[in-house]
Amino acid sequence: MISFQCDYMEGAHPALLKRLVETNLEQTVGYGEDPYCRAAKEKIRAACGCPEAEIYFLVGGTQTNAAVIKAFLRPFQGVLAADSGHINVHEAGAIEAGGHKVLTLPQREGKLEAETLETYLQAFFKDESHSHMVCPGMVYLSHPTEYGTLYTKQELTGIKRVCSAYGLPLFLDGARLGYGLAADGTDLTLPEIAALCDAFSIGATKVGALFGEAAVFPKGAPAGFFTLMKQQGAVLAKGRLLGLQFDTLFTDGLYLEISRHAISMAQRLKEILKKNGCLLWVDSPTNQQFVILKKEMRERLSGKVGYEVWQELQDGGAVARFAVSWATQEADLQALEQALA
Amino acid sequence: MISFQCDYMEGAHPALLKRLVETNLEQTVGYGEDPYCRAAKEKIRAACGCPEAEIYFLVGGTQTNAAVIKAFLRPFQGVLAADSGHINVHEAGAIEAGGHKVLTLPQREGKLEAETLETYLQAFFKDESHSHMVCPGMVYLSHPTEYGTLYTKQELTGIKRVCSAYGLPLFLDGARLGYGLAADGTDLTLPEIAALCDAFSIGATKVGALFGEAAVFPKGAPAGFFTLMKQQGAVLAKGRLLGLQFDTLFTDGLYLEISRHAISMAQRLKEILKKNGCLLWVDSPTNQQFVILKKEMRERLSGKVGYEVWQELQDGGAVARFAVSWATQEADLQALEQALA
């Protein structure tokens, strides 16, 4: 059985695994102070066009979001996010466990809009009782969003403008950033993201690595960030495992190359589904595709092709999420095509 | 240059890496629900003689300690630990970040004594103002301790007796558990530890794996432990990486076998150091050796052999920690011998 259930079902891209094997018995110091981490950081800085960026490597997304947000906020502040944001829904209350409220705003296809943000902030500071309320202290976005959609350069610039007007740091969660950068028609590049954000993450867990997120602070990290990571249990003893993987991903453009492969697979998958009569639930340009599967199609796929049921529908149908990744092969799509036929 | 600075300078035991490579492109579900995690848990249950144990796999020690302790404590409680305990010194305040005080007690060579514990508890509950103080809610031990020493079965039984009398769960941090189980003369086995503790961890990061700690709850885990792990950022998306490594370590006794190798290396190292005139700072039966290095010896080792300076001494000497591991080779010891000669 082939599964499109999520984009973290395989191990790592072979090039990464190869380097782990080759260097396995080398001795290095721990906690990210090794030469591989240093080299990886240099390559990421170069890819971001941001030689001053401070970069830390963490294992997973929840701990990255929790550490970055805790580092920026003061105790009386909360973080603004789309109500569909990962930190609000699927991270088990990690932000609140750190003492901060997630202040939710309505979104459109997973995207927060500058106007929504501005309207909220204006109303908040006009409210006479606002000092009795959690003060917005930063803005969190996902790119791609939880629905696979992407901000345009104009949209992100608009949000940044509002953030600047209110003195709020902007943090972009890039758990699937590669698939955003490689999408057709996107006009947001790594250097532009680095120029617009105060912090962002470059996810590797879903883009070729065994695990790993790079937290990038283009203007420098908040004081004590390493210690905060340690406190959150987010420092890997054998830090070089992260360095080696990121170094490989950012050598000769591998991160983008494997992302582009996934995007082309996703476009093919979308066509297959559409050709078989599926309506798109969201029109996603990235590696996650959300479609409406009728009951009959679910039956045809049953036992042959896996996907994630996003939402059950009344007639036995479902909103389904199909995720492809760097590891998806043409043969997987053919299997899907056959099952649907 | 050879380094004995710590026991996490290399990657993984080749047998583990081999399995990661072999299974790399298999698809499995995430978050530890895969067959490899299930198999690994079965083998650990068998090794512990504890078929009812609940087991969770985490990436690192700090997050394991933080999650286990937070799961057991109520908000008005703190955790009792030796003042030298890892949670009190080198985890950046992870327990306090979770809202709980580490209540420290004096120790002897890193070991908490049942009598110390009992005296404290008696005095605490006799104190008329104790309801204004943090209430002791569980006991934390390390085995081996931070000084490489080991509890005897009698000592651990004594501590358990006090814990039971006061209704306190007992948690044993086994970040280097293998090296404790394999030590010469120890009378504490995995099944005995499982019988005496409410929770303990089996560390793999320092005993053959790329990373990984198994949190074992012989009598069942506290409610919601998985969600708490997720909240702490301690759930690995590709959970099978942990399952595969633990499954391999607990197949055909590999965990103990490589631990025994390290112990024999440690004993050889100890002899070499003693033969060259070093005094033992602590007499450790495990993989970490603490000795007093005179200034002259430090000069001889300089640039050739690495170790950790535990404490600078006034005359240019130092208390030094030498750590060996599953990866240490006879050749490493010869290099040390030569450097000292």
Next chain:
Amino acid sequence: MISFQCDYMEGAHPALLKRLVETNLEQTVGYGEDPYCRAAKEKIRAACGCPEAEIYFLVGGTQTNAAVIKAFLRPFQGVLAADSGHINVHEAGAIEAGGHKVLTLPQREGKLEAETLETYLQAFFKDESHSHMVCPGMVYLSHPTEYGTLYTKQELTGIKRVCSAYGLPLFLDGARLGYGLAADGTDLTLPEIAALCDAFSIGATKVGALFGEAAVFPKGAPAGFFTLMKQQGAVLAKGRLLGLQFDTLFTDGLYLEISRHAISMAQRLKEILKKNGCLLWVDSPTNQQFVILKKEMRERLSGKVGYEVWQELQDGGAVARFAVSWATQEADLQALEQALA
């Protein structure tokens, strides 16, 4: 100028102040262990028809809510509340500062409905990824609500039924409980609230006292509650000040008597406003009245009568909150009537 801005603009009912003065130079032990606290607790138990209830006195509402909720929840859990609930809006993130998410549900005129709650809980536990989400661990209601509305006995019983089905403790925030108990037509009494809730508060700050909330646990308090109160800074050194005030309020039915007075003032106020052409925004049977004030009426009241602007409307009008209390006098209403004329 007369103000109806809120219900805590004056000091205490004279009978309470008199007792504070009379006992001022007596010596008592601190922290609520004094005879006045004991006596007050007995009287509250009697009024609740609940001789087994455990009762603690705290100074304010935010600290009461924070301590009660923290005492019931485990770290992986959150508290369910109407999105208009005080803990979600006007307590500056106190619940999140304690590590827990406020899980919000839609409401009707401030009231959570049993069906809304049940639908949410069914969906939550059916969701396959629910172990990655904050687990609902208790239910919070306000009675009267933030809009002055009241639950009926049937409604509260319905909510309790859902809570019981899912094993969730039910906590009722009674910051203005007196005004709910004294309202015309309510069928919820103190004994019934005590029978249906696992915890509730009896607010005195807004009902005759200088300050004070009684946290009542009909089936016993969570372990360590006093220590948790202390940790939250919610224990008053001179605890008798709370005991004396509650003892007086619960002697000869003073709490209900002064609440009834406020209710009759509120009904008169409502009539005056309606007579002068105001539309009710919510039809509140308690001491807070929400009406729509047109621009012209705001001008007439300006400088003469104070109220709280709840929401600005587009035409210069506003939703206004008028609050009366135990301290409101007939003369105050006459002043309002004159100003409006």
Next chain:
Amino acid sequence: MISFQCDYMEGAHPALLKRLVETNLEQTVGYGEDPYCRAAKEKIRAACGCPEAEIYFLVGGTQTNAAVIKAFLRPFQGVLAADSGHINVHEAGAIEAGGHKVLTLPQREGKLEAETLETYLQAFFKDESHSHMVCPGMVYLSHPTEYGTLYTKQELTGIKRVCSAYGLPLFLDGARLGYGLAADGTDLTLPEIAALCDAFSIGATKVGALFGEAAVFPKGAPAGFFTLMKQQGAVLAKGRLLGLQFDTLFTDGLYLEISRHAISMAQRLKEILKKNGCLLWVDSPTNQQFVILKKEMRERLSGKVGYEVWQELQDGGAVARFAVSWATQEADLQALEQALA
């Protein structure tokens, strides 16, 4: 029976109660925005010689310490305190509940010494693994200390010098500050404390008020301090009760006057105890006296005079704490004298 058990056994100084009674039915806005709070702040600023100071009124000491410390620290930091410090012992883990470790240092008669502090800080930042440890982020002192002792101007200046060298804010807990300022021979005045500290509290609960602590920030308060107070449940709805009491205490020097009375009572009490053969356990110049009571003396006092047993001694004796206050009368001392005779 007369009791010297603590200094918060009575209500308030009659002058304060009188003002509460006189203003009882006035209407004011809540939360400390009233004219009485404003007036009190002006008088405190004048008494501190510090016209720029920002001042907030809180109800109790634990909440004041918790809010001030949380406001200054970043998540990776802890607070340095003497191991006997109130925040470390008798506040039920309030600082840890806020996420921060209390980093304890040895003390002499309750006093932290500049040299101890400096030695610790030098060693901390020299330690190569310090980024894995809780970073010292501020210094907490009590004045008077928990043993009734006082810092001299030179000592406090020395501590301030070390704080400045390491960029650490200095916070002085003045729960009994009046008794420190009024002590014979002290050379620390309010203006000097304001000049040396980044924050300090002026306690009123034990010095004439029903309750109340003023948090004074001579160089301005950390951002969002009011919201943080609210979050901690430390904002009193009827804030004027605090304003009225502090305004009265700082009118015509009442705070110092009643403190001086207590000091003269304490000196008389000390003489009585010494005359009757008690040894001083600490030689305290303030309102708390610590003496060694032999068994026989305890028997004579039994049922006649109360005190706090600080520590039981082996022969049936005890270290006893006798506390006097603004409310202690000559007759109380005579009763003690008679009982001892």
